[in-house]
Amino acid sequence: MKRESKGTKIISWICLGWALLVALVPLVWLVMSSFKQDPLARPGFQLPESIYLNGYISTFKDLHVMRYFGNSLLVSFASVFISIVMISMSAYVVARLKFKGKSLVNMMLYSTMFIPATALTYPVYNLVKSLQLYNTRGALIFVYACSGLAVSFFVIKNYYLNIPPEMEDAARIDGCGYVSTWLKVIFPMARPGILTAGVLAFLNNWNEYYWASLVLIDKEKMTVPALLSTFTTTFRTNYNGLFSAMVVIILPPIILYIIFSKFLVQALSGGAVKG
Amino acid sequence: MKKKKNRLGIKRQLFILAFLAPTIVAFCMFYLYPIITVFATSFCKWDYTNIQTPEFFGFANLFENYKYIFDTYPYFWEALRNSLSWALLGVVLQIPVATLIALAFSRKGRSVKIIRNIFIIPNMISSAALGMIFLQLYNPSYGIVNPVIRIFKEGFTDNILLLKGPAFWAMTFSYIFFTGTTTLMILGNIMAVPEEIKEAAKLDGASGWKADLYITIPMIKDTLRTVSILSATSGFLLYNEVFFLTKGAAGTYSISYVIRELAITSPRAQFGRANSVASIQILVGMAIIFAINLGYGAVGRRRLKKGGSL
Numbered sequence: 001m002k003r004e005s006k007g008t009k010i011i012s013w014i015c016l017g018w019a020l021l022v023a024l025v026p027l028v029w030l031v032m033s034s035f036k037q038d039p040l041a042r043p044g045f046q047l048p049e050s051i052y053l054n055g056y057i058s059t060f061k062d063l064h065v066m067r068y069f070g071n072s073l074l075v076s077f078a079s080v081f082i083s084i085v086m087i088s089m090s091a092y093v094v095a096r097l098k099f100k101g102k103s104l105v106n107m108m109l110y111s112t113m114f115i116p117a118t119a120l121t122y123p124v125y126n127l128v129k130s131l132q133l134y135n136t137r138g139a140l141i142f143v144y145a146c147s148g149l150a151v152s153f154f155v156i157k158n159y160y161l162n163i164p165p166e167m168e169d170a171a172r173i174d175g176c177g178y179v180s181t182w183l184k185v186i187f188p189m190a191r192p193g194i195l196t197a198g199v200l201a202f203l204n205n206w207n208e209y210y211w212a213s214l215v216l217i218d219k220e221k222m223t224v225p226a227l228l229s230t231f232t233t234t235f236r237t238n239y240n241g242l243f244s245a246m247v248v249i250i251l252p253p254i255i256l257y258i259i260f261s262k263f264l265v266q267a268l269s270g271g272a273v274k275g
Numbered sequence: 276m277k278k279k280k281n282r283l284g285i286k287r288q289l290f291i292l293a294f295l296a297p298t299i300v301a302f303c304m305f306y307l308y309p310i311i312t313v314f315a316t317s318f319c320k321w322d323y324t325n326i327q328t329p330e331f332f333g334f335a336n337l338f339e340n341y342k343y344i345f346d347t348y349p350y351f352w353e354a355l356r357n358s359l360s361w362a363l364l365g366v367v368l369q370i371p372v373a374t375l376i377a378l379a380f381s382r383k384g385r386s387v388k389i390i391r392n393i394f395i396i397p398n399m400i401s402s403a404a405l406g407m408i409f410l411q412l413y414n415p416s417y418g419i420v421n422p423v424i425r426i427f428k429e430g431f432t433d434n435i436l437l438l439k440g441p442a443f444w445a446m447t448f449s450y451i452f453f454t455g456t457t458t459l460m461i462l463g464n465i466m467a468v469p470e471e472i473k474e475a476a477k478l479d480g481a482s483g484w485k486a487d488l489y490i491t492i493p494m495i496k497d498t499l500r501t502v503s504i505l506s507a508t509s510g511f512l513l514y515n516e517v518f519f520l521t522k523g524a525a526g527t528y529s530i531s532y533v534i535r536e537l538a539i540t541s542p543r544a545q546f547g548r549a550n551s552v553a554s555i556q557i558l559v560g561m562a563i564i565f566a567i568n569l570g571y572g573a574v575g576r577r578r579l580k581k582g583g584s585l
Contacts, residue, residue: 008483015379016387019394022452026408027396029419033411043417083301090298099291105299112306114561116512118531119553122538122546123309146305149298178290203456207401209515210531214539225403229518239417246407253399261392268456269463 027250034243055244064220065248072223075137076205079144084198086145087152088190092182095160096168113150118210128215139215140223144205152197159193160186192267199267206253224249313550313557317341321547329547340551351552354528355559357443361510361529362563364447369506370499373454377461378487391462398455406519409449410436413520420445442525446516457502464498465491500571507563512556530556 033039037052059065094105117124124143133139163186171181187194212226219230228249235242257264265273318337321329332339344351380391397405412418415434424431435441468491476482476490492499514531521527523536530552538549 005483011484012379012382015375016390019376019379020390023394023397023455025419026405026412029412030408033417039417044419044422086297086301089294093291093294097287097291099288105295108302109298112302114557114564115306115310116508116531116556116560118512118514118534119313119556119560120306120309121534121553122549123312124305125539126312127304127309143305146301149301149305153298178287182294200456203399207403209401209403209518214535225401228401228403228407231407243411246404246411250400250404254396257396257399261395265392265395265459268459269466273459273463273466 030243030250031247034240034247036243037240039239039243052240053244055238055240055242056248058241059245059248063245063248065245067220068222068224068227069252071137071221072206072225075140075144075223076202079141079205080198080201082141082145083149083152083201084156084194087149087197088156088187088194089182091153091157092160092186095157096165096186109150109153117147121214124211125214134215135217135221137216137221140212143211143215144201144208147211148201148204152201155197155200156190156193159190163189196267199264310557313553316547317551317554319547321550322545323543326546340548341555343548344551344555348533348548350523350528350533353526354530354533355555357526357528358511358513358530359559360443361447361513362507363510364451365506365508365510366503366567369451369454369510370457370503372452373457373502373506374461374492374499376454377458377465378484378491380458380462381465381491395455395459397453402450402515403519405453406449406516409445409516410520413445436521437525439526442521442527446520446527449520450513450516451510454506457506460502461495461498464495468494496571496574500567503571504564504567507567508560511560511563530559 029045032045032048034055035051035053036042036048037050037054042048090105093099094102128134128139128142131139131142133142167185167189168181171185176184207225208223209225209228212223213229216222216226219227222230231242231245235245316329317340319329319331320339376394380387380394413420413434413436415421415432420435421431424435435445472490472494473486476486481489512531513529514535517523517527517529517532523532534549534552534556537545537552
C-alpha cells in the first residue's frame with residue numbers, strides 16, 4: 001500500500017486532536033472540579049489542593065441515585081421492547097407482503113419524520129392526563145414507545161429487504177404459517193438490524209429529557225435526566241456536591257459504554273465498523 | 276381448491292392486519308390525533324380561562340392566534356431566527372466537522388481506534404447532563420471559559436450566557452461538536468465503500484484527502500443527506516440547552532421553548548396560541564427537510580451534467 005502524503009497525515013491528526021479535545025476537556029474538568037473542596041477558590045483548570053471526597057459520600061448517602069437509575073432502566077427497556085416488537089412486526093408485513101394500503105402505511109410512517117414531537121406537546125400532555133397516566137412511569141413508557149417510530153421502522157425494514165425471499169419459501173414448504181415463519185426464520189435473521197434500531201432507541205430514551213420533565217412530578221419516579229433539573233436548587237452553593245453528583249450521574253452510561261463499546265460501535269455504524 | 280385458497284387469503288389478511296395494528300394504533304394516538312388537535316385548535320381561543328372548551332374564532336378572525344404571535348408576542352421572531360440558525364449551523368458546521376472526523380477515523384491505526392471510542396463518550400451522556408456541565412464551564416467565577424477570555428480581554432468578569440450575542444454562540448458550542456453517533460453513521464458508510472473503487476482511484480493518482488474529496492464523499496452522499504436532515508431538525512427543535520443554560524435570557528429563545536412556555540410553564544397557559552406556534556414549527560420543519568433534499572438533489576444533478584459519474 002502506498003504511504004499517505006504528509007499533508008494528509010497532518011490533516012488527519014488535526015481532526016483526531018480536535019476530536020479528543022472536544023470529548024475530554026469538559027469531562028476531565030468536571031471530574032477535577034469534583035475533587036476540589038471549594039471550586040470557587042481554585043477555579044478553572046487549577047489542580048485541586050487535595051483530593052476531597054465528601055461530595056461523593058453525600059451523593060451516595062442522600063441522593064439515592066440508584067433509584068433514578070432503576071427508573072431510567074425500567075422506562076428505557078420497557079419502551080424499547082414494546083416499540084421494537086411492534087415495529088418489527090409491521091415492518092415485516094410492509095417489506096414482504098403485498099396488500100391494499102401498503103403505500104399508505106409507508107407514507108404514514110414516513111410522515112412522522114416530519115412531525116416534531118415538541119409541536120405535539122400539549123395534545124400529548126392532555127392525552128397522557130386523560131389516560132390516567134400523568135405522573136406515572138407508564139406515561140413515559142407510552143410516550144417513548146410511540147415516538148421515534150420512523151427511524152426504527154426504516155432501519156428494520158431495510159434489513160428485512162436484504163433477506164433472500166427463498167428463506168420464507170423454504171419455511172412455508174416445511175409447513176410454517178405466516179406467524180411462525182416470521183418468528184422462527186425471519187426474526188432471528190434480522191437480528192442485527194433489529195439490534196441497531198433497538199440500541200438507537202435505547203440511547204434516545206435513556207437520555208430523553210423533554211417528556212421526562214413534562215409528565216413526571218414526583219421526584220422518586222424521575223429518570224436520571226429529569227432529576228438533573230432539580231440539581232441547581234438541591235445544591236445551591238454546594239459546588240463540590242454538585243460536581244460530585246454530576247460525575248456519579250454520568251458515570252454508569254460511560255462504564256456501560258466502555259464494556260459494550262465493541263457492540264455499540266458496530267450497531268451504530270450498521271455493522272461496517274469493527275469495534 | 277378454490278376454497279383452500281380463499282381460506283389462505285383470509286388467514287393472510289388477518290396476519291397482515293394483526294401485525295400492522297399495534298403500529299397503526301400507536302401512530303393514531305401519538306401522531307394523528309395530536310396533529311389534528313394542533314392544527315384545529317390553532318384557530319381557536321383556548322387558554323387558562325376555558326381549559327375544557329376551545330372556542331372557534333370563526334372564519335372572519337381565523338388567524339387571531341397567529342396575529343398575536345406575529346405582532347404582539349415578544350419572543351416569536353427571536354425564537355424563529357435562533358431555531359433557523361441552529362438548523363442551518365447543523366448543515367453547514369456540524370455535518371462538515373462530523374464528516375472530517377469520520378474521514379480521519381477511517382484511517383488505520385491503534386490510536387485512531389482509541390480516539391474514536393473516546394469521541395463517542397459524550398454522546399452516551401444525556402444532553403441534559405451536558406447542558407448542566409456547560410452551565411458550569413461558562414460560570415464566571417469557577418468555570419474555564421472566562422479565564423480563557425481574560426487572556427485576550429483583561430478584567431473580563433461577565434457571564435457570557437447573559438450577554439446578547441455571545442450567549443447564542445455559547446449555547447451553540449455546548450452541543451454542536453458532540454457528533455459521536457452521526458460520525459459513526461458516516462464512518463460506517465465510508466467503510467462500506469467497495470475496496471475496488473478506492474484502488475481504482477489510487478491508480479488514477481488520487482490518494483489521501485484528495486481521494487476522500489472526489490471519491491469517498493460523493494459515494495456517501497445519501498448518508499450525508501440523511502444525517503444533514505437529522506442534525507438540521509434537531510437544531511431546529513433545540514430545547515434542553517435553552518432550558519439548562521439560559522431559560523431564554525439574552526436573546527436565546529427557541530421555538531420549542533416558546534411552545535412549552537405558552538402551553539405548560541406559564542401560569543396563564545395559552546393552548547391555542549401554543550398550538551399555532553406548533554403548527555408553524557411543523558410547517559417550517561417540513562420546509563427545512565424539503566430544502567435539504569432539494570439541495571442534495573441539485574448537487575447530484577450538476578455532477579452528472581459535468582459528465583463525471585462519481
